[in-house]
Amino acid sequence: MLRLINYLLKQGVATAKNICPDLAEGVRGLPMLTDTPCQSGCSACVEMCPTEAISVFKIDDKNNVRLDLGSCIGCGYCVDVCPTGTIQNNPTTRVAVRTREELILTTAGASAEAANKEIVLQGRTSSKIPKADSLDKAHWFSRSVAARVVSTGCSACDMELGAAGNPIFDIERFGVHIVASPRFADALIITGPVSKGMQEALVSCYGAMSSPRVVVALGTCAISGGVHKGGYAEANGVENILPVNVYIPGCPPHPWSIIHGMLLAMGKEHLAPGPKK
Amino acid sequence: MKLERQQISFQQLQEKLNHALAKTPNKTSDTRVGLLTSITGGEIATLMLSPTDGTAELMVTALENNKFPSLSTRHAQFHWFERALFDFFGIVPEGHPRFKHLLLHDQYPQDFFPLRKIALPDDFKNHLARRYEYLEVKGEGVYELPVGPIHAGVIEPGHFRFSCFGETIVNLEIRLGWVHRGVEKRLTEVPWQKAHFVAEAAASDTALANAFAHAIAIESILDIAVTERAEYLRTIALEIERLAVHIIDVGGIGTDIGLLGVSSAMGRLRGKALGLADLLSGSRFLRGFIFPGGVRPVSERKLSEIKAGVIALKKDLTPVIQILSDNQMATERMKDIGKLSKSLAHEFGMVGIIGKACGLECDTRQQFKQGKYPELAPQAVIESGGDILARTAVRIGEIWSSLDTIEKLVDACPHGEEKVAVPDKLPANATGLGIVEATRGELIHLIFTDEEGKICRYAIKDPSFDNWTAISIAIRDNLIADFPLCNKSMALSYSGNDL
Numbered sequence: 190m191l192r193l194i195n196y197l198l199k200q201g202v203a204t205a206k207n208i209c210p211d212l213a214e215g216v217r218g219l220p221m222l223t224d225t226p227c228q229s230g231c232s233a234c235v236e237m238c239p240t241e242a243i244s245v246f247k248i249d250d251k252n253n254v255r256l257d258l259g260s261c262i263g264c265g266y267c268v269d270v271c272p273t274g275t276i277q278n279n280p281t282t283r284v285a286v287r288t289r290e291e292l293i294l295t296t297a298g299a300s301a302e303a304a305n306k307e308i309v310l311q312g313r314t315s316s317k318i319p320k321a322d323s324l325d326k327a328h329w330f331s332r333s334v335a336a337r338v339v340s341t342g343c344s345a346c347d348m349e350l351g352a353a354g355n356p357i358f359d360i361e362r363f364g365v366h367i368v369a370s371p372r373f374a375d376a377l378i379i380t381g382p383v384s385k386g387m388q389e390a391l392v393s394c395y396g397a398m399s400s401p402r403v404v405v406a407l408g409t410c411a412i413s414g415g416v417h418k419g420g421y422a423e424a425n426g427v428e429n430i431l432p433v434n435v436y437i438p439g440c441p442p443h444p445w446s447i448i449h450g451m452l453l454a455m456g457k458e459h460l461a462p463g464p465k466k
Numbered sequence: 467m468k469l470e471r472q473q474i475s476f477q478q479l480q481e482k483l484n485h486a487l488a489k490t491p492n493k494t495s496d497t498r499v500g501l502l503t504s505i506t507g508g509e510i511a512t513l514m515l516s517p518t519d520g521t522a523e524l525m526v527t528a529l530e531n532n533k534f535p536s537l538s539t540r541h542a543q544f545h546w547f548e549r550a551l552f553d554f555f556g557i558v559p560e561g562h563p564r565f566k567h568l569l570l571h572d573q574y575p576q577d578f579f580p581l582r583k584i585a586l587p588d589d590f591k592n593h594l595a596r597r598y599e600y601l602e603v604k605g606e607g608v609y610e611l612p613v614g615p616i617h618a619g620v621i622e623p624g625h626f627r628f629s630c631f632g633e634t635i636v637n638l639e640i641r642l643g644w645v646h647r648g649v650e651k652r653l654t655e656v657p658w659q660k661a662h663f664v665a666e667a668a669a670s671d672t673a674l675a676n677a678f679a680h681a682i683a684i685e686s687i688l689d690i691a692v693t694e695r696a697e698y699l700r701t702i703a704l705e706i707e708r709l710a711v712h713i714i715d716v717g718g719i720g721t722d723i724g725l726l727g728v729s730s731a732m733g734r735l736r737g738k739a740l741g742l743a744d745l746l747s748g749s750r751f752l753r754g755f756i757f758p759g760g761v762r763p764v765s766e767r768k769l770s771e772i773k774a775g776v777i778a779l780k781k782d783l784t785p786v787i788q789i790l791s792d793n794q795m796a797t798e799r800m801k802d803i804g805k806l807s808k809s810l811a812h813e814f815g816m817v818g819i820i821g822k823a824c825g826l827e828c829d830t831r832q833q834f835k836q837g838k839y840p841e842l843a844p845q846a847v848i849e850s851g852g853d854i855l856a857r858t859a860v861r862i863g864e865i866w867s868s869l870d871t872i873e874k875l876v877d878a879c880p881h882g883e884e885k886v887a888v889p890d891k892l893p894a895n896a897t898g899l900g901i902v903e904a905t906r907g908e909l910i911h912l913i914f915t916d917e918e919g920k921i922c923r924y925a926i927k928d929p930s931f932d933n934w935t936a937i938s939i940a941i942r943d944n945l946i947a948d949f950p951l952c953n954k955s956m957a958l959s960y961s962g963n964d965l
Contacts, residue, residue, distance in 0.1 A: 193727040193789050203734055215768070217748040239656070239663040264663060264754045338620045341645055343961045345670030345751055347620045348714075352740075355733035369618035385573045386644040386964075387623060390615050416664050420648040420655075421580050441670070441751065 203356040209445040209461040211280040217265045219258055219438060221279035222294045227252040234267035234276055240409075240416055243267055243276075246304075248297055255301065257308060258284070259292040259412040262440035283463045285437045285450030289428070292412070292438055312413055313428050321432030322401040330375050330403065330455045333364035337374035337398070339391055342381020345441035346408035350378070353444035360444075363460070365451045371397040376454055377431075382410035382417045382424035395431055403454045406433045407447065409440040467835065468686045469524040469897040471511075476534055479512060479527045486514060487541050498815060500901070500910050501927040502537070502547040507555040507582035510534065511925075513899070513912060517833040520840065522899055524912075532587050533558040536565075543815035546931060552594070554581040554650075564601070565594065569643030569964055572596045580651055583922070603629035603637050611946065615644045622960035626949075633945045638938045642963055649965040653924035658684065658892060661921070662757045665911070668926055669962030674707040674752035675904035676926070679911040682836060682900030684758040687892055687913060696760040696886075698879040701837035702772070703743070703752050703761070704902065705868040705875070710739035711905040712861045712868070713783070715957045719858055720790060722951040723799050731786045735779065742775050742872075760885025773876045780869050787862055800855035804940040804952030807852060811936070818907015818929045820936045820956055823849045823856035830903040839903075842878075844871045852940075854955040892919040906930055906959060928962030 212218050227245070229252050234243045242260035246253055254275055256267075267276045275296065286292055289309045295301040340347045353360040354367065368374050371394045383391055395402065406427045409415040417424035427433055437450035449461050474482070486497040500513035500522065512525045527534075536559035538545040548559035549568035556579035559565065570578070577592050603610075608631050615623035623644040629637040652664050665680040666673040678700055685692065692700075717732025740750040745768050747755035755762055790796055806816070811824040821828040829846035831839040847863030849856035892915050900911040907929030916922035933956065941952050 190793075192792075193725070196785050196789060197727050197731065200731070200734075213744070215748055216744050217754075239660040262663060262753075263749075265748065266754070339616055340620065340622045342647070343645075343667050343670040343673075344622045344959075345673070347622065348670060349750075351620055351714075352733070352737065355737060356730055357734060357737055367620060381645060382647060384645065384647045386571045386646050387615065388573070390623065390644070394616055410667075416656075416667050417647045417649070417652060420652050422646055422648040424647045440753070443750075 204359045204362070205357055209282045209449050212282060212443065216280075217263055218279045218281065218443070219261055219263050219284055220256060220265070220268050220276050222254060222256055222296050223275055223277050225274045227254050227275045227296060228273045231272060233270040233272065237266040237270050239264060239266075240418070246297075248300060253295060253297040253301070255293065255295040255297075255305070257293050257413070258438040259289060259312070259436065260409065260415065260418070261438065262409050262415055282443045282445035283449045283461055284439065284442065284446050285435055285453050287435060287453060289412070289433070289436060292436060312426060314425070315429040318428070318430060318432055319395075321434065322403075324401055324403060324434060331457055333366065334375045334403070334451065334455050335366050335368045335373055336376040336378050336405075336451070337368055337371045337394065338378045338380065339387070339394055340380050341383045341387040341391065342408070342410045344380070346380035346411070349441045349444050350380070350407065350447055353447045358444045358448060360448050360451065363448065363452060363457065364455065371395070374398050375401075376403045376405055376451075378405045378407050379411050379427045379431075380407045382414045383427055383430055384417070384422035384424035386422075388423075388430055391430060403434045404431050405435045405437065405450055405454055407437045407450065408442055409438055412436050412438060415440060467522060467899050468689070469522060469899050471524055471526045471897055474525050474527055476527050479525055480537070482514070482525070483512075483537065483541060487543070499541075499543060500908070501912065501925060502544055502551070503912075503925045504551060504555045504557060504581075505914050505923045506584050507557060507579065508584050510551065510557065513910070515834075515901075517830070520834050524897060524899075529557065532556065532590060533560050535560050536562040538562055542813050543932070546935070553579075555579055556582055556586055556590070556592070567594065567596065567598060569646045571643055572598065580648065581923070598641060600627045600641070601637060601639050605631070607631055608636060624960050628946060628949075630946055633947070635941050635944055635946055635949070638941050640934055640938055642934065642960060644964065645961050646964040650924050650926060654921045658921055661924075663754070665926070666753055668965060669928060669959045670751060671707070671711045672904045672906070672909065672928065672959060672962055674703050674755060675902045675909050676911070677756040678704060678836065679900035679902040679909050681756050681758045682902065683898035683911045683913045684892075686900070687896045687898035687915065688758070688889055690759070690886060690888065692760050692886055693883050694880050695882040696884050697837045698875055699746070699761045699764055699884065700756055701839065701842070702872055702875045702879070703746055703755055704837060705872045706739065706742050706746060707752055708905045709865060709868045709872070710736055710743065712865045713739055715954070716787070716790070716858065716861050716865070718954045718957065719800070719951070722954050723796050725790065725793065725796060728786055728790050735782055735786070738775065738779050738782065742772050742779075745772050745775065759888035760883075763884045769876050769879060773873060776869055776872050776876075783865065787865070791862070797855065799951065800858060800955070801853060803854050803944060803948050804955060805851070805853040806936055806940040808850075810939055811852070814935050814939070815932050816936050817932050818904075819857055819860050820933050821907065822847060822860045824852040825850040828908065830901055830908045834901040836902050838875065842871070842875065844868075854952060857955040892921070894919045904929060906957070907933065926965060928959055928965070930958040930960075930963040933958055934963060
């Protein structure tokens, strides 16, 4: 035991001081759209995309791109094939948002908003979901938040959440505690596409929590179903089962992105402000 | 490898199985069964593997009247395969000793068989209720302890039904399928060029191995060979994945024993292993690295950084693992707990860590072609104890052998192209097999194409599918408090099993 303590002391402090930094060069994040105009007649990215997250449409004869980060699995193939550089790799880890709309990027600006809304609604096919708890000020949990995790997918997001708890990222320093029961949880973090088998269990877990509750959809599967969307197992994401307060895109999201999302859930985004819109 | 579909009668199949699976646990290089499934619902397909010469055979047995006499009564290994056959195809294994649903739960309609392609017989009567009945242990003082599907920690869902007498576990029934997402069906729906993304989503920490097995299977159907450099890079990636998972699993043992310093150190060091994955592929989980035809480009500079990283990691890991191995308390906590005998492991067809810890020589890296293996395969780590200590020893042994292997492969990695051109179309009526030694053991991808060259059936066998039964067997007569540690020592995949 003394050897262990000695070893740990010698290791020093591993925790990163710089919160949610950009990814290192060469590491794939999510894609982003730039101001460079899209090449007319090109749809290379649409053909490459494994989850139909990208569409190309025309306004005034000009090619425009729409990119749904809620469906994107970050494979980076669109970035590789884009001839103009309209789609590029986004090195930021500050990718979490509070509304589904914010995940849909387009080069068409305000003129595409109606169509963007349409995509959001397409993902919400169930009318039976409970009403979201009122979280007006979102400062309920600004000191600490106890989070219950329900895993319903391949578990990559769970592992990154586990990694967010390791000494380097140390999510607990921000007041985020992972707890073992919904009874004393404020936040419900859901990973995976919530297929048929887990729907009932998830709803009862949510029901066992006391209000106000904040629901975090962690990862692309939880947001939209990802690669599983539309199959017989109804693995189409959390939004068809529970109201979602925070969306963390990525497949899986980087531990820093998870921390960013939890900061949003606590109303502490000033610690890691996202990119200016 | 490319396979022929050999048509044989059920009787011939039985004879073949009786011969191949004769009880000879000491002679381990026998033929064994990789998987048992169906293609359309009108037949059963049995994959037989010959580890000694690295070959495989696929036997297709047409069924009469949608049923066959259960093979599980004689060969225990089939008991889950046969339940899955009913779940997905509606094929009835008559006389199965514990016939119930395996992966599809109460929410699905009564006669829903998602992978069945042909009509059910007119007189088909489904007597099996969707509602799941657990095995009940009766007797004075016996009580039941239900755990899950949602667990206390951050792990995947599964239900464990313990029947206990005092502190002792009399029976453990495991019910899985909570995260069944329909991966096998989805793999037949997407264009095959994009299927590797779905294959990767089968199980997170086996993403690379799944993409690897997928690529081997597709390439064998297409009859193309990838470049030498791609073979090296794939093998390096496979070992990096193994390394990262083993590090966190050994750390997990530390957590469950109460050596939190070890687990926190291992958590940090796993980050370094994931950093190697980042360097190689741009993704911590090696996503999108392997695809049919090759791998993503890797620069020489990155390869040398990987080598430097491996050397540093070796140095960092040594004291932590030493502290765990030297700790008397830890050793006593693991010794003789969760013990599985070699004969049972053989009978139930256990693979991977669990098989190796029981003395079975089941490391497919030495048996089947995968990347630069078997030529450059490291020596298999085989233990004989069959308990938690032995399983942990296998993991630790594999950490060292993976580190050495990565170093060797990086040194020997030739220059050249990373990918080759791939045809647009798959040939008709072909069958491709990919076998990869994933972290947990033998991972099998078996792909069938139809007359039009479309993938009509995609079967995945995760090593966990073979191994889940091992927990039920190993934990019997142990204390309930030892279950978490025993479970951790096996660290099986829920999502890979449920698909």
